[in-house]
Amino acid sequence: MAIKVTKRGSLPEHDLFAGTCHRCKTEVEFERQDARFTDDQRDGGYLTVPCPTCRDNISVQANRPKPPAPSR
Ligand SMILES: [Zn+2]
Structure with missing residues (x-):
C-alpha cells in the first residue's frame, strides 16, 4: 500500500520567524x-x-513561528 500525503508538513528547523x-x-x-x-x-x-544593520541582538519567542507565507 502506498503512502499518500494528505497534508505536507515542514521540518521544525525550517520554521520561519520574523523579528x-x-x-x-x-x-x-x-x-x-x-x-x-x-x-x-x-x-x-x-x-x-x-x-544585519547594527549587530545588536534580535530576539523572538521560539514558540511563535510566523505563519507560512502563501506559496510564491
Ligand atoms: Zn539593528
Whole structure:
C-alpha cells in the first residue's frame, strides 16, 4: 500500500520567524536553524539572530513561528 500525503508538513528547523531590531528597527525574517536558541523555563525559550544593520541582538519567542507565507 502506498503512502499518500494528505497534508505536507515542514521540518521544525525550517520554521520561519520574523523579528524587529529594537535599536535600529531593521526587520528580519529567518529560519529556526539560523538562530541561536536560548532556553527559558517560563516562555519556552527564545531565538536570537544578529541584526544585519547594527549587530545588536534580535530576539523572538521560539514558540511563535510566523505563519507560512502563501506559496510564491
Ligand atoms: Zn539593528
